[in-house]
Amino acid sequence: MKQDKAQGIVIALIWPGQSWYTKLKSLSTKFLFLGQADKTLEMGQRMKDKDQKLPPGNVGAFLLDLSQMSGETYQ
Numbered sequence: 001m002k003q004d005k006a007q008g009i010v011i012a013l014i015w016p017g018q019s020w021y022t023k024l025k026s027l028s029t030k031f032l033f034l035g036q037a038d039k040t041l042e043m044g045q046r047m048k049d050k051d052q053k054l055p056p057g058n059v060g061a062f063l064l065d066l067s068q069m070s071g072e073t074y075q
Contacts, residue, residue: 005067011012014058028062035059 011034015021025031034040040059043052 007065007067008063010062010064011059013055013060014060021026024062027064029065030063032061032063033058034061 010024010028012021012024014033035058037057037059038054041054043054047054
């Protein structure tokens with residue numbers, strides 16, 4: 001990702017106990033709190049068909065700009 005100078009926005013649950021969340025926070029240059037998942041996200045048709053529910057918790061938007069990062073390369 002770093003070699004490609006990747007830029008993007010990742011919408012993800014705020015789960016501080018997860019290892020991927022810690023990495024995501026360290027890679028992000030900006031963060032925006034979006035609120036509760038059930039009030040922020042919209043269920044897709046596949047989720048409705050399978051009678052699934054949105055995950056509990058809060059959601060955030062993470063801005064990634066790896067062109068400005070130095071150090072370890074993530075894949």
